[in-house]
Amino acid sequence: MTDTSLWDAVKAEEQQSQENQVTIEECYAGLGSSYEKVVARLGKRERVEKFLSRFPADESYPTLCGAIEEGRGEEAFRAAHSLKGICMNLGLETLYGAANALTEALRGRRVTGEAKMLFAQVRNEYDRTTSYIGKLAEP
Amino acid sequence: MKKKPLLLIVDDTEMNRAMLADMLAADCEIIEAGNGVEAIEILERRRHELSLVLLDIVMPRMDGFEVLAVMNKNGWIQQVPVITISAETASSYIDHAFDLGATDYISRPFDEKTVQRRVRNTIMLYSKQKALEGMVAEQIVEKERNNFLMVEILSNIVEFRNGESGLHVLHIRILTEILLRKLLEMTDRYSISASRLALIVNASALHDIGKISIPEEILNKPGRLTAEEFEIMKTHSAVGAQIMENALQHHHEALIQIAYNICRWHHERYDGKGYPDGLEGEEIPIEAQVVALVDVYDALTSIRIYKPAYSHGEAMRMILAGECGSFSPLLLECLKSVGPHLTEELKVRSIDAVSEGNIRELSSQMLVDSQVSHRTFSLLEQERTKYQFFASMSNEIQFEYSYQTDILTLSEWGAEQLGCGTVIERPERNKELGGVISGEDYQDIKRRLHAVSPEHPIVSNIYCLRVKEENRWYKAVARPIWDGETQERMVSVIGKFTDVHEEQLRLEKLKRQAAQDSLTHLSNHSAAREIIGKRLAVHGNQSAVVLFDLDNFKEANDKYGHMFGDEVLKHVSREIRRSMREEDIAARIGGDEFLLYIEYKGNVEDIIRRIFNTLHGRYKKFEISVSMGIALAPENGVKYEKLFHAADQALYAAKKDGKNRYCFYDDSLEGLLSVLSPMDH
Numbered sequence: 080m081t082d083t084s085l086w087d088a089v090k091a092e093e094q095q096s097q098e099n100q101v102t103i104e105e106c107y108a109g110l111g112s113s114y115e116k117v118v119a120r121l122g123k124r125e126r127v128e129k130f131l132s133r134f135p136a137d138e139s140y141p142t143l144c145g146a147i148e149e150g151r152g153e154e155a156f157r158a159a160h161s162l163k164g165i166c167m168n169l170g171l172e173t174l175y176g177a178a179n180a181l182t183e184a185l186r187g188r189r190v191t192g193e194a195k196m197l198f199a200q201v202r203n204e205y206d207r208t209t210s211y212i213g214k215l216a217e218p
Numbered sequence: 219m220k221k222k223p224l225l226l227i228v229d230d231t232e233m234n235r236a237m238l239a240d241m242l243a244a245d246c247e248i249i250e251a252g253n254g255v256e257a258i259e260i261l262e263r264r265r266h267e268l269s270l271v272l273l274d275i276v277m278p279r280m281d282g283f284e285v286l287a288v289m290n291k292n293g294w295i296q297q298v299p300v301i302t303i304s305a306e307t308a309s310s311y312i313d314h315a316f317d318l319g320a321t322d323y324i325s326r327p328f329d330e331k332t333v334q335r336r337v338r339n340t341i342m343l344y345s346k347q348k349a350l351e352g353m354v355a356e357q358i359v360e361k362e363r364n365n366f367l368m369v370e371i372l373s374n375i376v377e378f379r380n381g382e383s384g385l386h387v388l389h390i391r392i393l394t395e396i397l398l399r400k401l402l403e404m405t406d407r408y409s410i411s412a413s414r415l416a417l418i419v420n421a422s423a424l425h426d427i428g429k430i431s432i433p434e435e436i437l438n439k440p441g442r443l444t445a446e447e448f449e450i451m452k453t454h455s456a457v458g459a460q461i462m463e464n465a466l467q468h469h470h471e472a473l474i475q476i477a478y479n480i481c482r483w484h485h486e487r488y489d490g491k492g493y494p495d496g497l498e499g500e501e502i503p504i505e506a507q508v509v510a511l512v513d514v515y516d517a518l519t520s521i522r523i524y525k526p527a528y529s530h531g532e533a534m535r536m537i538l539a540g541e542c543g544s545f546s547p548l549l550l551e552c553l554k555s556v557g558p559h560l561t562e563e564l565k566v567r568s569i570d571a572v573s574e575g576n577i578r579e580l581s582s583q584m585l586v587d588s589q590v591s592h593r594t595f596s597l598l599e600q601e602r603t604k605y606q607f608f609a610s611m612s613n614e615i616q617f618e619y620s621y622q623t624d625i626l627t628l629s630e631w632g633a634e635q636l637g638c639g640t641v642i643e644r645p646e647r648n649k650e651l652g653g654v655i656s657g658e659d660y661q662d663i664k665r666r667l668h669a670v671s672p673e674h675p676i677v678s679n680i681y682c683l684r685v686k687e688e689n690r691w692y693k694a695v696a697r698p699i700w701d702g703e704t705q706e707r708m709v710s711v712i713g714k715f716t717d718v719h720e721e722q723l724r725l726e727k728l729k730r731q732a733a734q735d736s737l738t739h740l741s742n743h744s745a746a747r748e749i750i751g752k753r754l755a756v757h758g759n760q761s762a763v764v765l766f767d768l769d770n771f772k773e774a775n776d777k778y779g780h781m782f783g784d785e786v787l788k789h790v791s792r793e794i795r796r797s798m799r800e801e802d803i804a805a806r807i808g809g810d811e812f813l814l815y816i817e818y819k820g821n822v823e824d825i826i827r828r829i830f831n832t833l834h835g836r837y838k839k840f841e842i843s844v845s846m847g848i849a850l851a852p853e854n855g856v857k858y859e860k861l862f863h864a865a866d867q868a869l870y871a872a873k874k875d876g877k878n879r880y881c882f883y884d885d886s887l888e889g890l891l892s893v894l895s896p897m898d899h
Contacts, residue, residue, distance in 0.1 A: 120327060120328070120329045120330065121237075121241075121328070121329075121330055122241065122330035122331070123330075126237075126240055126241075129240075130233060130236070130237055130240075133233060133236075134233070137231070137232070137233050138232070139231065154278075157230070157276060157277075157278060160276050161230065161231045161234075161276075164231065164234060164326050165231060165233055165234065167326040167327040168233075168234065168237060168326055168327045168328050170327065
């Protein structure tokens with residue numbers, strides 16, 4: 080492969096990734112919510128962008144995973160509850176729906192079979208959400 | 219720029235805290251806590267700075283409800299408003315938070331406008347409320363600043379309980395002022411402004427306020443206090459200071475701060491041997507040093523239940539010899555330098571200061587005799603016009619009496635008040651005047667005026683006048699004027715009557731309260747002793763001193779409790795009041811011990827038996843019986859102490875013979891033990 084072809088390949092890859100990027104409107108739309116509604120509630124576009132981009136780093140989800148796996152009901156409930164709250168605030172409605180159902184299932188502070196099932200839904204929705212957020216263009 | 223309010227955000231999710239902080243950062247300073255335990259730690263240290271807490275409910279370690287519970291327990295919830303945040307919209311959650319004292323709640327998802335509005339409203343509401351509270355406190359301070367009547371009443375209560383003359387507080391004020399002025403004249407070591415001086419003088423009246431906590435038996439004990447009693451007595455300075463400190467919590471007033479210093483440290487001594495703190499030298503605030511010294515001086519020169527009054531000279535000697543503890547050498551110099559005038563100053567200034575100046579000015583004008591020049595005469599006329607003018611506005615009944623003409627002249631306002639003419643010839647035999655003032659009182663004034671000397675010319679007393687069909691109390695102040703040259707012959711008398719009816723009633727009430735036992739409303743021992751002593755001295759009738767106590771009273775207390783015991787005592791007091799005649803005297807002299815004083819004619823045993831029988835009965839579950847000892851005057855003695863002691867021994871005999879009986883004193887009982895005071899006498 081010549082130097083030129085290497086260069087072309089790099090450029091092609093870059094282009095591919097740029098085509099995969101989404102705007103924040105597209106992101107919200109893809110996750111089943113309305114960006115404009117969230118902005119209206121939280122007051123500022125920058126605020127929505129800032130906190131949405133920080134969502135993948137929030138501790139609630141990893142805590143929830145660990146607690147479900149090891150059967151710690153109390154911790155699982157609180158983590159699900161926190162996740163639900165954050166989703167509400169950020170307007171992540173589909174993930175909120177899943178987290179809310181899980182929170183109710185965990186209200187007895189026991190990791191039941193039903194809770195594990197609902198957790199699987201949360202996991203799917205969380206992965207989808209974070210991958211969308213990962214595709215957000217750098218502001 | 220106005221300081222931003224400080225806000226505490228408590229939420230376990232970092233992202234939620236950050237989002238709220240982001241929404242509120244423009245209006246508030248923000249601190250954060252990640253759970254309830256951290257929140258409590260912050261509240262403990264900084265709650266006074268906080269304007270608001272935003273509190274999440276579901277948190278690890280300690281949840282929001284528990285934080286609210288702790289805030290309630292410590293009373294913080296009244297100081298800092300709380301808004302709860304929760305994703306839980308179930309009304310039971312919200313209700314529970316409100317029940318625990320939360321002011322408002324914010325539900326998720328956060329809405330910027332809602333969050334900002336709720337926070338702003340809550341902070342405003344609370345700061346308005348705080349400002350209102352501040353205003354009310356301010357008004358109270360203002361009221362009290364003007365209300366020295368309160369200071370006066372408080373010090374009166376202390377004095378009456380103290381059995382002091384009622385002049386002590388006034389003397390302390392006067393002496394404090396004299397000594398402070400002298401001190402400022404002699405040194406500039408202490409910077410005391412005129413207004414601070416006035417405050418110190420006012421505060422000095424409160425120096426013994428702590429004595430309201432000292433039991434009357436100790437306050438009014440005639441003999442020496444035991445070491446234990448003295449320790450109790452000594453607590454009055456710290457108690458007084460505590461009273462002032464409590465007042466300071468509500469409003470920081472210079473007067474109260476000064477009163478605190480005086481109350482706490484007016485028994486400290488310059489060498490550090492005083493109490494309660496053993497302060498030394500200039501560690502003792504100067505106001506407390508001054509009051510300490512004048513307190514000692516007045517105590518020495520006044521009569522007390524445990525001592526006679528010493529002369530000024532003797533008092534000075536004792537103070538300078540260090541017999542009353544050590545004082546600042548400079549203050550002692552001041553005292554020495556004002557010393558020669560103190561006796562007179564106290565006397566003169568104890569009478570209403572304003573009218574006194576008036577009188578002095580007047581009297582100098584009155585000194586003129588018949589050979590006045592025309593000029594003097596016209597000056598005198600001018601003075602009289604002035605005098606009449608002021609008299610017409612002063613609401614005092616002013617008068618002037620001339621010995622030579624036997625004519626009494628009243629000020630116009632005074633004559634109108636009394637319903638007499640302004641000129642009364644031969645006042646002693648005047649009918650109109652006789653209807654106003656009783657012959658007895660008239661003679662009393664006359665006698666007092668005859669007894670005075672040019673050095674101490676002023677007489678003062680309280681009389682009851684009948685004015686417009688109504689009896690009212692008046693204070694009379696008067697003085698004779700002597701012949702100009704020789705000062706041997708009284709030529710006239712000038713003076714005034716001031717209506718003191720309301721004050722007098724107030725004082726009478728205080729006196730009565732002070733003389734009464736609060737539980738039974740009978741007299742207390744010291745009041746009864748005073749009255750009985752006087753009766754014995756004057757009347758010379760046959761009389762009986764009766765002492766009795768309730769048999770098995772301890773049992774009533776032990777079995778049914780002290781509340782019941784008190785009820786029994788009240789019941790017995792009612793029975794006593796019912797069975798006694800108006801002129802009899804009844805007093806409660808100790809726990810369940812009572813004293814009666816009865817003047818009688820005929821067979822005393824009949825009377826005693828009647829009283830003894832009425833006292834028997836049943837109060838609810840308790841069977842009342844009494845043991846009684848009786849001493850008779852003049853058979854067993856004519857002095858109170860002797861009779862009391864004899865009745866005490868008779869009571870002991872009655873108890874020894876098996877209780878529930880009465881026993882008359884006879885000489886065979888002498889030497890028996892005493893019931894009431896087994897250690898003393």
